[in-house]
Amino acid sequence: MLAEKSAPKTGENTWLWLLKIGSGLLILTILIIHYIVNHFIGEEILLTYDEILRYYSNPIVPIMEGIFLIFVVVHALLGLRSIVLDLRPTRAVLRVINGVFGLVGVVSIVYGIWLLVVIASRGSAG
């Protein structure tokens, strides 16, 4: 009957599995809040460049977006890794995958935070 439950896969650490589920729930919560605040309470338009600078000049916004970015990237890459695990990779292949996904994750998060800092600083300067 245990097989009926969602459980860590072979080769998936229990903590990574928990992180995948926890980050998923967190992403869903943030997305629902974001949608209600920005599209039901706010106006339904694409923000212009100036509006984005103004929006990001409030420090809460880049901080929240930064946290959201980290959890989305982690969730996406752990999920891709689950798909790879389903295809029964050899140990050597899995090691390469771990390295590549780890690198992609770090690069994406650093790039995203750099972008947030650029936008936030332009907003507070102007």
Next chain:
Amino acid sequence: MGESLRKPTTRAWMQAWFDPRRRDLGTFAFVLNRITALGLTLYLFLHLIMLGNLARGPEAYEQFLTTIEHPVFVFGEYLVVLAGLIHGFNGIRVALTSFGIGVPYQKRIFVAMMVIAAAAGIIFGVRMLTV
């Protein structure tokens, strides 16, 4: 055993992977979860790359906004929303069953979640696709 060890013909291989007949509801849930996951991951990286236009300044960003107003991009965006709804609501079921909650009723939970996703999908469709 001997049957499964033999190298399958292309046709048998295609059938094993892509023939939708005689599959369990859980298999469809799994397939939906995986297909939407791949789509959302593709969108995530496109989104990160495209928002780089913000760093290149107002002209580059406004130019990007005009491009994505095209109906093809709006429809693509709608597919992203649908994928998010399906993946997110099915994800609630996965999270519940992960902790042993509602395991005997997970098929019914899946159907209920997909009804919610479909209803939300219609609302989004009306809001996004009609002018």
